[in-house]
Amino acid sequence: MSPYRSAKPARQDISSGNLLNRRQVLGLGAAILIAPVLRPDHAHAVPRPVGKIKPEDLTRATPPGFPWKRFHLDIAEGAVMSGGGKLISINGKKSGPEIRLKQGEVFYVTVRNRLREATTVHWHGIIVPNLMDGVPHVSQVPIPSGIETTYAWPVIQSGTFWYHSHMGLQEQQGLAGPLILESSDNDGLNYDREAVLFMEDRLSANPNQVLDALQGKTAPAAAKAAIAAPSAPIFPYPDGKMFGVDVQYTRFPLNGNLPNSPTIIDAMPDEVLRLRILNASASSYFLFKVDDHNLEVVAKDGNRTRPLATQNILIATAERYDALIKVGKPGVYRITGAAVGQTTGALALLRVGNSPLPVKIDAPLPGNTRFEGKTIDANDIRSQYSTVLPDANVETIREVLAGNMKSYRWSINGEYYPDAKPEIIASGRRVRLEVVNDTMMYHPMHLHGHFFRVEREDMPEDEYAPLMDTYSVPPKSKVTLAFYSDNPGRWVFHCHNMYHMAAGMLRVISYNATDISG
Secondary structure (H helix, E strand, O other), rough: OOOOOOOOOOOOOOOOHHHHOHHHHHHHHHHHHOOOOOOOOOOOOOOEEEEEEOHHOOOOOOOOOOOOOOOEEEEEEEEEEEOOOOOOHHHHHOOOOEEEEEEEOOOEEEEEEOOOEEEEEEEEEOOHHHHHHOOOOOOEOOOOOOOEEEEEEOOOOOOOEEEEEOOOOOOHOOOOEEEEEOOOOOHOOOOEHHHHEOOOOEEOOOOHHHHHHOOOOOOHHHHHHOOOOOOOEEEEEHHOOOOOOOOOOOOOOOEEEOOOEEEEEEEEOOEEEEEEEOOOOOOOOOOEEEEEOEEEEEEOOOOOEEEEEEEEEEEEEOOEEEEEEOOOEEEEEEEEEEOOOOOOOOEEEEOOOOOOOOOOOOOOOOOOOOOOOEEEHHHHHEEEEOOOOOOOOEEEEEEEEEEEEOOOEEOOOEEEEEEEEEOOOOOOOOOEEEEOOEEEEEEEEOOOOOOEEEEEEOOHHHHHHHOEEEEEEEEEEEEEEEEEEEEEEEEEEEEEEEEHHHOEEEEEEEOOOOOOOO
């Protein structure tokens, strides 16, 4: 039995009569497309140039009588880094603002592009109408410089998600933020308060020049330094497994803050906290822990899981975990996301009972950070509910992941996106992606528009195979990712290591609605 006690209701419930099921969101999606971002003549068909915006325009309350809560993401060029890289700011902040809604509400977010280049925003893990998915040249035309557009759909899910650019390597520059969808019953969990922990990685160099360096092209010294082997000790992969790293980072913001001025999470003894832990990095894996506290994992990628006790969680790129902790005695405890294969990591502090903060705060280093006790990853997760797919014809697609480190090109089935043919499937099918990793690197594979079941030969209790949107496929291994094709459109399946994706590891999976019945 879970040790976490019942808490006072923290939020107003939404009546079940206001909730929408998945089939309804697909039907309503076309009715609430606020701006036709797919049309090539978008800027002329619906001219919405970005005007001069006052700071209060981005934070003011939704006007009376407006049917939905409004959010704005004002995307602009940020600080220039020492190695020549430029950050991207959202609403003038160093980290993307949190978007938070309840089931039954309507997601309504206006994106204003003040960059000198085009952009898009993808809503990671959200089951959306295809035109709202934010993938350039697949589900939408990129938003040009100086143009704004609005994404909208009914919220039918709950859980921990995030948003990020799907344009080039803009995510690496900071175009990302947390997206929290609350359920009417706190997802059936009892807790007193919650904390969002949004972990990223940052470069001082231009990430496009770093990709050039990886591919052996001419690149400045700062970009070449980012791919050099580290001279300091690194955080090892659990159990001493080999773990390849393409890019070396020196900074890992958590909620936008570095370890010298970390995010502070306040709590009182014996309270129960829900930690929403997000790996929003471009290519890093994190080993996560809270000093002197046990974790009870209760969700992965926004889906409830069987409670699982542990001390540490290995979180692959783009994965999210929800965990409960029972707060201990007064004191200050380190919350660490050690970056595997790197020399440092992300840090926050849990302050219990108004305890004084230390004068000096050390960044996570292999010499001052120990991971003791049990470590779990996605392979240890089981669903709380049966995830057996509907009885339907089976369609199998073999997806072979390959790469050439010398030329730094990464492929699926021998093809490199964008020079890769779409994979055409049928609607109303149990689709089995048989993923074969023929490389020596881990690949966090992500499927848009669907959750998939992770099916391995060694996994017991197949009925409770977990549902995920991202799964890290180990080197020289095979796994089946199975989903039901009931959300028509053009979707992408790709490695969420941004450098692998930019170098070709992406495929489009496409199907129409003609075969869906019921």
